[in-house]
Amino acid sequence: MGQATLMFGMGATKAGTSWLHRYLSNHPECKMSDPKELHYFDRLEDNKIERAVKKLDQRIDAIGKVLRENEDLKLWRKWRHRRNLMEWRKVLTENGENTDAYLRFLYRDADRARLVGEITPSYSLLPESRMRQMANLPVETLFVYVLRDPVERLWSNVRMIADRRAGSPEKVKRVAHRLITKVIEGTEVAATKRSDYANSLRKMDAALPKGSLLVEFFERLFSEEALTKLCKFLGIYYRPGDLTGYVHKGIEIPMEDSARNALQRVLAPQYAFVEQRFGSLPESWKQNMVKV
Numbered sequence: 625m626g627q628a629t630l631m632f633g634m635g636a637t638k639a640g641t642s643w644l645h646r647y648l649s650n651h652p653e654c655k656m657s658d659p660k661e662l663h664y665f666d667r668l669e670d671n672k673i674e675r676a677v678k679k680l681d682q683r684i685d686a687i688g689k690v691l692r693e694n695e696d697l698k699l700w701r702k703w704r705h706r707r708n709l710m711e712w713r714k715v716l717t718e719n720g721e722n723t724d725a726y727l728r729f730l731y732r733d734a735d736r737a738r739l740v741g742e743i744t745p746s747y748s749l750l751p752e753s754r755m756r757q758m759a760n761l762p763v764e765t766l767f768v769y770v771l772r773d774p775v776e777r778l779w780s781n782v783r784m785i786a787d788r789r790a791g792s793p794e795k796v797k798r799v800a801h802r803l804i805t806k807v808i809e810g811t812e813v814a815a816t817k818r819s820d821y822a823n824s825l826r827k828m829d830a831a832l833p834k835g836s837l838l839v840e841f842f843e844r845l846f847s848e849e850a851l852t853k854l855c856k857f858l859g860i861y862y863r864p865g866d867l868t869g870y871v872h873k874g875i876e877i878p879m880e881d882s883a884r885n886a887l888q889r890v891l892a893p894q895y896a897f898v899e900q901r902f903g904s905l906p907e908s909w910k911q912n913m914v915k916v
Contacts, residue, residue, distance in 0.1 A: 628655070628734055629764045629859055630727075633743025634828070637818045638780040639772035639842045643866075645743045647851075653860040655734040657742035658708045665754050666746045668721050680713045723761060739858050743768075748824040749817055755831035766858060767832055771898060772842035774819045774891040775912040779879050781815045782807065787875055797877050804879070808886045816890075822897040843906035888914045 631648075633641055642660070649656040667676045687706040691699060712729060719725040734740050747758075748769060759765055772780075786800035806812035828837055838857045844850050846867040855862045895913040899905050905913070 627763075628731065628737045628740045629766055630730070630761065631739055631741035631766045631768060631858060632747060632758060633741065633745070634767055634769040634824070635745030635748035635818065636770060636772060636777060636821070636824075637745040638777050638784060639745075639770040640845050641743045641745050641770065644768070644770065644845070647865045648739070648741060650865075651739075651860060651863050653738040655731075655737040655740050657730055658705060659712065660742070661744045661746075662712065662726075662742050663744050663746065664726055664742075665750055665758060666744065667716075669750060669754055673716050673720075677713060677716050680709055680716070684709050684713070723757075727761065727763065738860050745818070748828075750827070752827045752831045755827055759832045759836065765836065767828065767837045768854070768857075769824070769828065769837065769839050770842050770845060771821055771839060773906070773909045773912055774821070774894045775884065775887045776908070777842075778807065778815055778819045778887060778891070779804070781818060783875055783877055785815060793875075796875055800877050801880070801883070804883050804887075808883065808890060819891060819894060821894050825897075825901070839902070841906050841909075843908055884912070888912050 633644060635641065645656055645660045648654045663676060667673050684706055687702050687709070691702060691706070711732075715722075715725050715729050730740050730742065747755075750758075759767075782803045783796070783800050786796050786803055790796040790799045803812055803815075807816055810816075825839070838854065840850055840854065848864070848867075851865055852862050891912075892914050895905070895909065898909075899913075
């Protein structure tokens with residue numbers, strides 16, 4: 625299997641995880657999972673392996689259709705991605721809960737790597753027992769958790785969900801504003817949970833060995849200083865990266881002032897917790913922070 629360190633990217637959603645995956649994938653000492661988000665441990669937890677397999681089948685079929693209709697040799701990345709999806713499907717369908725099979729998938733073709741990893745933002749929602757299971761795998765294991773301004777992260781998450789649900793670009797704005805109203809009313813909880821940094825960090829503190837977790841701010845991530853710290857933590861050499869930031873930037877929709885004010889109140893405990901734990905906050909956080 626090799627002796628590479630295993631890294632889990634725990635999130636948060638819409639906090640630069642795609643950028644981080646791309647940076648590490650382009651690093652000569654790293655071998656990152658393809659697909660990026662394996663959702664292994666959360667699908668075990670919620671017993672939705674069959675649902676995950678159905679989604680994989682849809683992706684495999686869609687890519688297969690593209691490949692059958694095109695003879696462009698530049699599509700080799702799609703061939704490789706489809707092959708990886710099919711191999712990952714075998715892990716899910718033939719082994720059940722089998723972390724050995726999971727690790728074999730991650731570590732295949734990783735003989736020269738110093739770091740192997742996957743990034744699944746929803747891992748931050750796992751219960752403490754699952755996080756402890758991940759920390760106790762038979763390899764050296766590290767964890768990275770990126771925090772983004774709670775209000776901005778939540779609004780970005782809502783826009784992403786709206787884009788998926790709307791059905792057409794013309795409807796995205798209306799759906800986004802409807803969703804944010806539900807968030808404020810407490811009837812749309814999925815996106816809000818991903819801004820619950822306090823709960824996630826308490827579980828990580830209890831489950832993960834001391835020194836195995838790096839927490840970084842999204843607002844400070846795209847800098848040489850942050851990348852240097854990240855590489856040192858992961859045990860790989862520093863390599864310059866694209867510091868422009870976004871990979872999957874959401875549709876730009878202004879947030880109404882009334883909604884922003886309401887979200888600031890709803891998320892005030894998160895700002896207070898992060899400030900108490902880490903001290904100085906990025907300037908952009910302070911603009912959305914209200915005292916509780």
